[in-house]
Amino acid sequence: MEASDQRGALVELENVSLQYGESEFTIALRDASLTAQPGEFVAVVGPSGCGKSTLMKAATGLWKPSKGTVRVSGKVVDRPLSIVGMAFQNSTLLPWRTTLDNVMLPLEIVQPHASRLAANRAEYEQSARELLALVGLSGYENAFPWQLSGGMQQRCQLCRSLIHDPKLLMLDEPFGALDMFTREELWQVLQKLWLVRRPTVVLVTHDLREAVFLADRILVMSARPGKIIFERQIDNPRPRDLETTYEASSVEAVHELRSYISSARAAINDPLQQKPANAVSEGVS
Amino acid sequence: MEASDQRGALVELENVSLQYGESEFTIALRDASLTAQPGEFVAVVGPSGCGKSTLMKAATGLWKPSKGTVRVSGKVVDRPLSIVGMAFQNSTLLPWRTTLDNVMLPLEIVQPHASRLAANRAEYEQSARELLALVGLSGYENAFPWQLSGGMQQRCQLCRSLIHDPKLLMLDEPFGALDMFTREELWQVLQKLWLVRRPTVVLVTHDLREAVFLADRILVMSARPGKIIFERQIDNPRPRDLETTYEASSVEAVHELRSYISSARAAINDPLQQKPANAVSEGVS
Amino acid sequence: MSIPSVTATAPKERKSLGLRRLTRKLAPLIVIVAILAIWEAVVRIFAIPSFMLPAPSEVFSVGWRTRSIILGAAGQTLLTTLLGFALAVAFGLVAGVIVGSSRVIYDSIYPTLIGFNSIPKVAIIPILVIWVGIGPVPAVITAFLISFFPILVNVATGIATVEPELKDVLRALGASQVQIIRKIGLPRSMPYFFASLKVAISLAFVGSITAESIASNQGIGYLMLVASSRFQVPLAFAGLFVTALMGVGMYAISSAFEKRLTGWTIRDSQSGIGANG
Amino acid sequence: MSIPSVTATAPKERKSLGLRRLTRKLAPLIVIVAILAIWEAVVRIFAIPSFMLPAPSEVFSVGWRTRSIILGAAGQTLLTTLLGFALAVAFGLVAGVIVGSSRVIYDSIYPTLIGFNSIPKVAIIPILVIWVGIGPVPAVITAFLISFFPILVNVATGIATVEPELKDVLRALGASQVQIIRKIGLPRSMPYFFASLKVAISLAFVGSITAESIASNQGIGYLMLVASSRFQVPLAFAGLFVTALMGVGMYAISSAFEKRLTGWTIRDSQSGIGANG
Amino acid sequence: QEQSNVRMLMDWIIAVQHSPFLIADQKGYFEEEGITAKIDPGKGSGFAAINTANGVYDFGWGDLTTMLKFNVENPGSELVIVYQSVDATALAVVAAGDRGIETPADLNGKKINGTPGGVGFDTIGLLLDGAGVPDVKLEWVTASPELIPSMIVRGDMDGTTGYTFTQAPVLLDAGLKADDIKIIKYSDYNVDIYGPALFTTRAYAEANPETVKAVVKAVNRGTLDMLSNPQEAYDALQTFDPLMVPTTEEYRMGLLRQHMLTESVQEKGIGAVDDARMQHSVDLMREVFDWEPIAASEVYSNDFLPPVEERMVPKS
Numbered sequence A, B: 001m002e003a004s005d006q007r008g009a010l011v012e013l014e015n016v017s018l019q020y021g022e023s024e025f026t027i028a029l030r031d032a033s034l035t036a037q038p039g040e041f042v043a044v045v046g047p048s049g050c051g052k053s054t055l056m057k058a059a060t061g062l063w064k065p066s067k068g069t070v071r072v073s074g075k076v077v078d079r080p081l082s083i084v085g086m087a088f089q090n091s092t093l094l095p096w097r098t099t100l101d102n103v104m105l106p107l108e109i110v111q112p113h114a115s116r117l118a119a120n121r122a123e124y125e126q127s128a129r130e131l132l133a134l135v136g137l138s139g140y141e142n143a144f145p146w147q148l149s150g151g152m153q154q155r156c157q158l159c160r161s162l163i164h165d166p167k168l169l170m171l172d173e174p175f176g177a178l179d180m181f182t183r184e185e186l187w188q189v190l191q192k193l194w195l196v197r198r199p200t201v202v203l204v205t206h207d208l209r210e211a212v213f214l215a216d217r218i219l220v221m222s223a224r225p226g227k228i229i230f231e232r233q234i235d236n237p238r239p240r241d242l243e244t245t246y247e248a249s250s251v252e253a254v255h256e257l258r259s260y261i262s263s264a265r266a267a268i269n270d271p272l273q274q275k276p277a278n279a280v281s282e283g284v285s
Numbered sequence C, D: 001m002s003i004p005s006v007t008a009t010a011p012k013e014r015k016s017l018g019l020r021r022l023t024r025k026l027a028p029l030i031v032i033v034a035i036l037a038i039w040e041a042v043v044r045i046f047a048i049p050s051f052m053l054p055a056p057s058e059v060f061s062v063g064w065r066t067r068s069i070i071l072g073a074a075g076q077t078l079l080t081t082l083l084g085f086a087l088a089v090a091f092g093l094v095a096g097v098i099v100g101s102s103r104v105i106y107d108s109i110y111p112t113l114i115g116f117n118s119i120p121k122v123a124i125i126p127i128l129v130i131w132v133g134i135g136p137v138p139a140v141i142t143a144f145l146i147s148f149f150p151i152l153v154n155v156a157t158g159i160a161t162v163e164p165e166l167k168d169v170l171r172a173l174g175a176s177q178v179q180i181i182r183k184i185g186l187p188r189s190m191p192y193f194f195a196s197l198k199v200a201i202s203l204a205f206v207g208s209i210t211a212e213s214i215a216s217n218q219g220i221g222y223l224m225l226v227a228s229s230r231f232q233v234p235l236a237f238a239g240l241f242v243t244a245l246m247g248v249g250m251y252a253i254s255s256a257f258e259k260r261l262t263g264w265t266i267r268d269s270q271s272g273i274g275a276n277g
Numbered sequence E: 001q002e003q004s005n006v007r008m009l010m011d012w013i014i015a016v017q018h019s020p021f022l023i024a025d026q027k028g029y030f031e032e033e034g035i036t037a038k039i040d041p042g043k044g045s046g047f048a049a050i051n052t053a054n055g056v057y058d059f060g061w062g063d064l065t066t067m068l069k070f071n072v073e074n075p076g077s078e079l080v081i082v083y084q085s086v087d088a089t090a091l092a093v094v095a096a097g098d099r100g101i102e103t104p105a106d107l108n109g110k111k112i113n114g115t116p117g118g119v120g121f122d123t124i125g126l127l128l129d130g131a132g133v134p135d136v137k138l139e140w141v142t143a144s145p146e147l148i149p150s151m152i153v154r155g156d157m158d159g160t161t162g163y164t165f166t167q168a169p170v171l172l173d174a175g176l177k178a179d180d181i182k183i184i185k186y187s188d189y190n191v192d193i194y195g196p197a198l199f200t201t202r203a204y205a206e207a208n209p210e211t212v213k214a215v216v217k218a219v220n221r222g223t224l225d226m227l228s229n230p231q232e233a234y235d236a237l238q239t240f241d242p243l244m245v246p247t248t249e250e251y252r253m254g255l256l257r258q259h260m261l262t263e264s265v266q267e268k269g270i271g272a273v274d275d276a277r278m279q280h281s282v283d284l285m286r287e288v289f290d291w292e293p294i295a296a297s298e299v300y301s302n303d304f305l306p307p308v309e310e311r312m313v314p315k316s
């Protein structure tokens, strides 16, 4: 599973197009390319509906691209990978499992944990509890998802994506439902974890401060069908603290990104200019 | 349905406590009080899990409070009201309905629309389409919810809460999954709608700029069990434009609110200080 | 379809799709033909006498010779079955909604219903005959009684397990209980409902045929009774085959409705578009 | 329960809750007693002769007099039914999972299954006798054949309608198809499964009793056959009552499992805690 | 001596007409012959015929007409009678006494139970011809056995075809007095055919002649016991089925004896088939069903019977 490609990229999307269904108009990605080096922290930003979540699904092999290739560790991806930890945008906690059991789910699937779980249950459970405590959910281990608030569900999902110490961490707006304080705290938690474990992270976010605080590199996507239209390196030294987000270099980065997203959106905004017409409906009814 | 109370409040919560289930530890609200005047725009902010969504449910009669009373238009609420438009925090679009049909759902329920719908279908459909266009979803009228991105689902839900021109609009983080530009655009859309129709709005948000831009009054909730611990009037003249959020008065308001939320969170943050123990689990298993 | 395909791959894809659809349509036929072929082979190889197990070829030839009689009987059975089934669908839906919406009713009447349903309907038919006489009426009632319960159970389960979050969408609009059921409960329980129809339609045939063989002088049940008492086993089997065919036909009809009404539940995570297309 | 109640309202609430629970437990009894009372009244008022419809009191007294015979027969029937039912659960689950996970298999074998299931099992029993002889074995097989299908259909529907979003959670971890079914498919289809059990357990009794009345000389089916051919209608009804009782008993058992395994699906939007508490 | 297992299938649930088998079993007659017998209740003579022919059972006991029909429909799987239990056919029309049915002529327009394929329905012509009233038209009502008594009592039908000793007792059970049950026996109207008998397949008989002989011997002893001491029959039945109703069985026994203890049986002993009479029976059936000619010798064999001295019935 080690990177074997000469370029050494862990994730590599090459001109990936992805079309949901059969209609021309359900193309969500068009010629999107992306590379993430092992251990790199990449953030993806872009207007709503541009294809960020789709990009994540393509990169992890959850959806096969219609065109182009996806490589992870140099190998072409043709099925979902087992080195991924993923936090989905919508809550996808299993309703029949408690918080703790939801968090422990990856341990039941991913090796080597799966085969060690039975024998080392207590130990694994301990680490799940610790993770939950880290995001402020201790005391809720035995609650069911519907007994958690929206933000709590999101935090639980974050734990689930981290528990098995994945090589590749895909986070789709993991902090969207949280207040600023909880969010900033979890930025720091995530940074710490990243510095220790060094997974490759792809983070989708709408919060540019978040992107600038956390990422090594930020990619801006165009409006749908999405492709990467701009890339910005963030070289602030690690570990960063929250103050860095108020420093001039960060603020300037935020401003630059913002202007790119703004231009990316323009196309969609004027309904007369590019109307997706009966876009999706064609493919459905 | 007009306010008949001498104080004239449309929504009035008086020392409302709400306990999920039977255990002492599942109290989500404790002695929360809130008043919203007819036509007022109130924002509620607070740390994750403090009881904001619960407050919304109590105010609309979706959940009966364990203690205290809820009055709307002076009448004690003992069942869900029909003057409410509500956008829930999680996506609650009906999966068997297209975007358009989801948006039109309230028209099938709420009077006088329900009885007029059959005869005036085209007209109502037109207004639903216009609303969808306003949030950037034209072309997706016939798409099913699962064919929309997270942000698009959220926008669709917003349309559903607005379509029947409700007297009382309850918005639970309606813009959480949107990028800054779409979000700011929708702020303006919402403000325009509010200025024209003048519903009473209760908005839950984590974005303090959003609260300051939109609301007449902002309430800060304490950590769970939640109660209102601080109130801040925002007197910026209407219509406001986005620039006002960068003005000194707004920035100062944001700062003040932030400090209150920060203190509200402190209690939760230290795991040793207030541990909800097996809080929810007691009530469940 | 009105949009000209632009990409080069589209026509090829569409063709293979059409082919796949054809295979899909043919698959059940292949299964049935295979089963019949094996059956035929077994009967021939082991020279099983026809009173034990007639070969399909013999069943078909006897069936073809007596087609007018069989078709008449089948028409009669189809009619009584459909009547009973229609009643079962109507009552099952209504009762399922009631049982599914109220915990108290659920708790009170489920045991009684289960108890009643554990009783073989054969035992009820004599009592029915006392009240309604012999003929197609007991067959209709038996078809109803036997197919009502699965519909009720499934609809009730579908209604009882509706996510409160979805109910709240309507409750927040001040919707009445009836509206909630119409707009949420029923659509949400459609997959349950159609699952139960598959069972119910089969059972309706079983019910009407059983009743016909006890208290009627028409229909497939009666035909089979007469055939087997004359040791015309292949004819009795022809009756069975026709029944199976009618069952499949009814399934095809309900399946078409199912695709229209529950397409939203079956969407492949890879193809993105309802896998029922 | 280990936490002392602090609020003043708690003890009162708990008491009324206990009362409510008691009513809940008694409700089905009340329904059954009411039905029997009406029945008894009707029989007495219209002086219906016992061979047409025996009064419950007569059924009970005959049943009590012949209790040792009835219990022996009931034990036999319960055993065969449970065996057939256990087989049906095992095969139904497995086949349901297979049919539900594969569109191709679904399309290919559903029509065949529906066709087979539309055939009255009475017609199959004579063929069974040829292969396995007369006795409890055909009863076990019939119970299996008749109750297998509802389980298959419901489990398949449950599996086929799993939300792709949930599947993706596991797919993203590189889970195998089997793991996805174990961790997502099966738990998600538990409400479907238990709905089908209610139907299946009833049908299993119907199946074994029907077979007993054709190809056995033991069990409730045989007892009822003997009773009804001697026109001892109250005794036949006693057999029916015992069957109903066994059905209810089995329901109670499966219901207990259901509450444990599908409690998560039934949570009241008002009470917040699973309504099964 | 090695015990051989023999399975026997009766035509219906066990009643007094089957008591010879029960007596033979309970009194060890089978055992003495080196046979372990398994006697099962059945689901009609047809069921008994099929399951004897296919080897699930070694012997069947049931109606002659049904057995013949099976042989005709399934050439190559012949059943042969090895012990003729009931000498005169038990076929009859059994009716409620208040319907004005005294003779076959009275059946005109009456609602009578019978199903095509059923023995009564198929053979009614023999009765009407025998009585010289071939133009009588019955109104047939189809209903399964368990419906018949209540339908007769309620007036939905006037009577039923079938065996005297199965149909009349159920009417008794349904509350009719013995005097109110009218029985028109075929044998009273010149229909001379044989009644139910013990049969096996020709193949089995040829392969196991000793076993067949042994079985017939034991059954014959049981039959004689039943005829000489009816109480033994009731006791055997009681042992087999504690729920049996003695009054009904006594009534049934009365009817049964009428068919069994015919003059020829009293003269020539029980169990044997007379070739000419059998040929007559077969020819009558041939007319009814339009069969090809059948030689009587194909459907019975007296070769397995014990000597005639052992088959003499008690003088009545």
Ligand SMILES: Nc1ncnc2c1ncn2[C@@H]1O[C@H](COP(=O)(O)OP(=O)(O)OP(=O)(O)O)[C@@H](O)[C@H]1O
Pocket: A020, A021, A026, A027, A028, A046, A047, A048, A049, A050, A051, A052, A053, A054, A055, A089, A224, A280, B146, B147, B148, B149, B150, B151, B152, B177, B178, B179, C272, C273
């Ligand atoms: N299953 C699907 N079937 C058809 N179209 C889909 C499907 N999922 C997404 N789409 C479409 O693809 C486009 C991109 O969706 P995606 O979810 O990737 O957007 P996104 O960038 O994540 O947006 P957001 O920020 O709002 O979450 C959207 O236009 C959406 O309508």
Ligand SMILES: Nc1ncnc2c1ncn2[C@@H]1O[C@H](COP(=O)(O)OP(=O)(O)OP(=O)(O)O)[C@@H](O)[C@H]1O
Pocket: A146, A147, A148, A149, A150, A151, A152, A177, A178, A179, B020, B021, B026, B027, B028, B046, B047, B048, B049, B050, B051, B052, B053, B054, B055, B089, B224, B280, D272, D273
């Ligand atoms: N159905 C429920 N049953 C039991 N407890 C619940 C239920 N819903 C919410 N809670 C609990 O009530 C508390 C408040 O939840 P609520 O959803 O109101 O929070 P919130 O302020 O909306 O949080 P967020 O900002 O994360 O959405 C939480 O601790 C949660 O665990």
Ligand SMILES: Cc1ncc(C[n+]2csc(CCO)c2C)c(N)n1
Pocket: D228, D229, D230, E011, E012, E043, E044, E045, E046, E063, E066, E119, E145, E146, E162, E163, E166, E167, E170
């Ligand atoms: C309650 C009742 N008892 C006996 C019979 C009669 N029966 C049993 S076997 C047989 C021969 C048919 O092939 C007949 C006539 C019946 N019909 N109903």
Ligand SMILES: [Mg+2]
Pocket: A052, A053, A054, A089, A172, B149, B150, B151
């Ligand atoms: Mg997204």
Ligand SMILES: [Mg+2]
Pocket: A149, A150, A151, B052, B053, B054, B089, B172
């Ligand atoms: Mg919330």
